[in-house]
Amino acid sequence: MKKAIIALITFLFSISNVYEIGRQPLDQVKIPIEKAIAVLKNPEYMGEEKKEMQRERIWEIVQEAFDFKLISIRAVARSWRNFDKKQKEEFVVQFTELLRNTYIDKLQGEFHDEEVLFLGQDMISEDKAVVKSKILRGNVEIPMDYSMHFHDNKWWIYDVNIEGVSLVKNYRNQFKSILAKESPDQLILRLKEKNEKHERDRTLTQEK
Amino acid sequence: MLSRQHMTIPIMLLFLAVLLCSFPRLTCAADQEIGDAYADILSDLEEETPAVRVADPLYYWNKGMYHVNDRLYFWLMKPVATGYKKVTPDPVRNSIKNFFSNLMAPVRFVNCILQGKSEKAGVELGRFMVNTTVGLGGFWSPADKEPSLRKVSGEDFGQTLAVYGVGNGFYLVWPVIGPSTLRDTAAMGFDNVIAPGPYLLSPMPYLDTEITSLSMWAVDKVNALSFRLGDYEALKGAAIEPYEAFRDAYIQNREKKIRE
Numbered sequence: 001m002k003k004a005i006i007a008l009i010t011f012l013f014s015i016s017n018v019y020e021i022g023r024q025p026l027d028q029v030k031i032p033i034e035k036a037i038a039v040l041k042n043p044e045y046m047g048e049e050k051k052e053m054q055r056e057r058i059w060e061i062v063q064e065a066f067d068f069k070l071i072s073i074r075a076v077a078r079s080w081r082n083f084d085k086k087q088k089e090e091f092v093v094q095f096t097e098l099l100r101n102t103y104i105d106k107l108q109g110e111f112h113d114e115e116v117l118f119l120g121q122d123m124i125s126e127d128k129a130v131v132k133s134k135i136l137r138g139n140v141e142i143p144m145d146y147s148m149h150f151h152d153n154k155w156w157i158y159d160v161n162i163e164g165v166s167l168v169k170n171y172r173n174q175f176k177s178i179l180a181k182e183s184p185d186q187l188i189l190r191l192k193e194k195n196e197k198h199e200r201d202r203t204l205t206q207e208k
Numbered sequence: 209m210l211s212r213q214h215m216t217i218p219i220m221l222l223f224l225a226v227l228l229c230s231f232p233r234l235t236c237a238a239d240q241e242i243g244d245a246y247a248d249i250l251s252d253l254e255e256e257t258p259a260v261r262v263a264d265p266l267y268y269w270n271k272g273m274y275h276v277n278d279r280l281y282f283w284l285m286k287p288v289a290t291g292y293k294k295v296t297p298d299p300v301r302n303s304i305k306n307f308f309s310n311l312m313a314p315v316r317f318v319n320c321i322l323q324g325k326s327e328k329a330g331v332e333l334g335r336f337m338v339n340t341t342v343g344l345g346g347f348w349s350p351a352d353k354e355p356s357l358r359k360v361s362g363e364d365f366g367q368t369l370a371v372y373g374v375g376n377g378f379y380l381v382w383p384v385i386g387p388s389t390l391r392d393t394a395a396m397g398f399d400n401v402i403a404p405g406p407y408l409l410s411p412m413p414y415l416d417t418e419i420t421s422l423s424m425w426a427v428d429k430v431n432a433l434s435f436r437l438g439d440y441e442a443l444k445g446a447a448i449e450p451y452e453a454f455r456d457a458y459i460q461n462r463e464k465k466i467r468e
Contacts, residue, residue: 102446110438139302140435164464165457173456174449190448 025129025148026121028155032065033116033133040111051108058104067156068096070149074158075171079179087184094191095171101198112137121148129155262389262459263378273381274451280384281440289433301434303347308428310339310346312362315399319363323371328360335359361468365395370466379455387458 036058039045045054072092073080083091119132127150135142147159147166159168178187264270293301313336320329335351342350351357369391377390388396447453 098446098448102442106438106442106445138298138435139305163461165460169460170453170456171448174447174452177449177452194448 024121025123025150025155026118026131028065028148029131029133029146029157030118032061036061036107037111037116040107041113055104055108058107059100062100062104065157067149067151067158068092068099070156070158071099071168072096074168076175076179077172079175079184082179083184087188090188091184091191094188094195097195098191098198101195101202105198105202116144127151262376262455264455265378266380270379270381270455271451273383274454276383277381277386278444278450285430285433286437289430289437292430293434293437296434301431304427304431305435306339306343306349307346308431310336310343310349312403313339315364315403316362318402319365319368319399322365322368323363325363328363331357331360361465363465365398366392366462367466369395370462376459376462379459387454389459389462392462 039054039057039061042054044050045057069092072095075095076083076091080088115136117134117136119134121132122130124130129148129150131146131148133144133146135144143163145161146157147161148155149158150156159166161167175187178190313332317329317332317336320326320332334354334357335349338351338354338357339346339349342348352359366389374391376392380388380390380393382388382393443453443457444450
């Protein structure tokens with residue numbers, strides 16, 4: 001009886017180990033980034049009319065890796081408590097859209113065979129880790145770190161740090177100075193207007 | 209002596225614990241509403257070290273200068289650097305970058321020493337010697353091939369002062385030079401005094417040294433910018449409040465350099 005239980009426990013431990021090895025934080029950044037680079041380099045998407053398809057494909061990959069809800073909450077920080085349920089939802093939608101617009105468009109427009117080197121991962125705690133990487137652009141090196149959080153059985157990116165500048169902290173500072181003077185609704189409206197303007201500009205350049 | 213019954217209870221508990229650990233989702237499956245599933249994050253944030261804030265008493269001057277520099281970038285710096293990049297082959301741009309980096313090595317070396325970073329000082333000195341001689345005056349960087357002489361993050365006097373405990377003072381934006389702080393501005397003067405480059409290596413000593421050093425500075429800036437075109441636009445485009453975004457980015461980037 002005792003032996004059977006010990007065997008069962010050992011078995012369960014070994015399963016949970018396998019489970020975790022498959023989900024290292026490094027992989028959760030590396031795999032999607034490499035997938036996205038492959039899409040960016042794929043000659044299939046070369047034509048102007050394929051750009052929209054490429055954008056959608058990259059977006060699918062990005063959503064698997066980034067936790068935009070977590071990014072939103074961390075960027076608003078303490079003021080999050082002053083947002084009501086509807087404002088919270090709307091904020092996440094608009095802020096996600098803003099990040100999607102600025103970063104995917106930049107990638108699509110300006111990706112020039114940069115190389116990404118993954119240097120390793122530091123475990124901060126059981127559910128927090130930092131994945132370190134470097135972007136090589138010619139002989140310029142740009143250090144880029146990803147902060148990871150483990151939840152829902154997966155490691156998710158919740159912050160990106162480029163040359164010491166944390167994306168979340170940078171927005172936190174901006175949102176803080178806006179929310180000192182304006183209401184959550186006004187902030188959401190600003191994001192919305194920025195997104196709408198971006199969308200107009202984007203469709204304009206596509207028609208050209 | 210424990211009876212068999214007594215033994216089973218701890219084993220059962222252990223079993224349960226293992227089960228719960230393997231399915232972390234079970235413990236919080238009930239949290240569905242937005243925010244609630246993330247409730248612990250907010251309490252997490254409270255503990256997190258706050259982002260470094262900087263005083264900005266000259267806000268109106270700084271914001272004015274930010275706009276001046278912004279126009280300067282789009283109307284002058286960007287077109288010049290773009291044209292320069294087009295006509296200058298990559299190896300030449302890389303050599304110029306190496307040259308200026310090597311020129312500033314003595315400044316970085318002195319600051320390593322002042323901060324007591326002897327290992328880094330050794331690397332800077334080694335790189336300087338190898339690159340100045342084998343690298344023909346610093347235009348090539350053969351030290352990169354030597355693993356023990358791999359490039360280290362550069363030290364300047366602003367960082368030295370920070371290590372000595374001097375705070376930022378306040379945020380200060382200069383025309384052309386861009387974001388700085390009171391401390392970093394004062395420190396620039398010190399670094400310029402020990403910077404030997406433009407004076408010692410001036411190819412035409414009969415020229416006014418100020419003009420020479422100014423033109424060398426301009427070449428350095430344009431060359432450096434030719435590697436980073438698009439970065440300014442990206443940060444600006446991503447921002448809701450660009451002025452605040454650049455101010456924070458400067459402070460965060462300096463904090464990292466001070467830590468290193």
